[in-house]
Amino acid sequence: MTTTTRIGVGGDYDVVVGSGLLDELPDLLGAGVQRVLVVHPRALAATGEGVREALAAKGFEAYAAEVPDAEEAKTAQVAAFLWGVLGQAGFTRSDAVVAVGGGATTDLAGFVAATWLRGIRVVHVPTTLLGMVDAAVGGKTGINTPEGKNLVGAFHPPAGVLCDLATLETLPTNDFVAGLAEVVKCGFVADPVILDLVESDPEAVRRPDGPHVRELVERSIRVKADVVSTDLTEQGPREVLNYGHTFGHAVEQVERFAFRHGAAVSIGMVYVAELARLAGTLDDDVVDRHRSVLTSLGLPVTYRGDRWPQLLDAMKRDKKSRGSLLRFVVLSGLARPTRLEGPDPALLQAAYAEVSR
């Protein structure tokens, strides 16, 4: 029997987790929707068409639009293409967008929904692990510009999120494992049971059909839901979700985005753990646990040692820093996030030495 779990996000919308969930879509779309546009990447043409057909069978005027895979979808040109589709089909304020895909697709489709007629409903159907535990939950949407990633966007919470775990089975292993970095992050900042589950059988956790995947997905979504429901626009508590991301983003920039986000965040978490240890807030055993958990999943924990000036420069330009002061989310213990502001430059470089190979 298929069971579903519903996780409320601040009483505003639900994230539904289970397998074979298409029947739940009309409910999540809410009342009054007549037209729906299913946005999907090329890699998920069959899945997207399946969703469109299921909605048409339920009486919706259902359209589908195919967009490029991954970051190529997050451009002003692709957004304009979707605005054109909505315009030609006569979408009104009471109609809706359904995003079927990874974080790139949900970011793009969410942004188009946020901007069409100043905001129409969007339901996300994330098909990557990162999409389920991170990108589709929380209401951040956006596209890239030639100057940088996610520079244009809007806060636009979805009407609902449908995580169908069966869709993960076609996801390449490297993408799935990269998503596990965000799961581990949730373990360190808020829910250490996640770490216990990973340590109980890391090999099984690396498989989308493994026995603990559903619980890991649900626990990670709960962590994100708790945080974003108190802080939609990133003024305060939501900052904990950036654990490992300041250094991780710097690695992504230095590597010109040829590095997977999750892999960069994995190194970034070890970096801030070392930073916290050097600053005297974190014990050696928790730092070691970062390395052992991430390594057991096949995630990287070291980075090349000859890039410090570029990394420091990238961290200073990070869009989440305020003014010239570098800020990091660090731990003062398991599930005890705190903020480290303007650390001594020598400490920053010493932490880099600890993750350099």
Ligand SMILES: NC(=O)c1ccc[n+]([C@@H]2O[C@H](COP(=O)([O-])OP(=O)(O)OC[C@H]3O[C@@H](n4cnc5c(N)ncnc54)[C@H](O)[C@@H]3O)[C@@H](O)[C@H]2O)c1
């Ligand atoms: N809005 C947020 O809060 C937030 C948070 C984190 C990340 N993001 C964004 O998410 C994006 C990364 O998302 P991602 O890691 O999900 O990658 P992605 O969306 O780029 O997907 C990775 C690749 O896998 C394909 N794919 C997706 N699902 C598949 C499936 N089930 N089977 C086979 N192939 C599949 C995609 O077409 C793509 O080629 C970035 O653009 C990032 O900025 C947003």
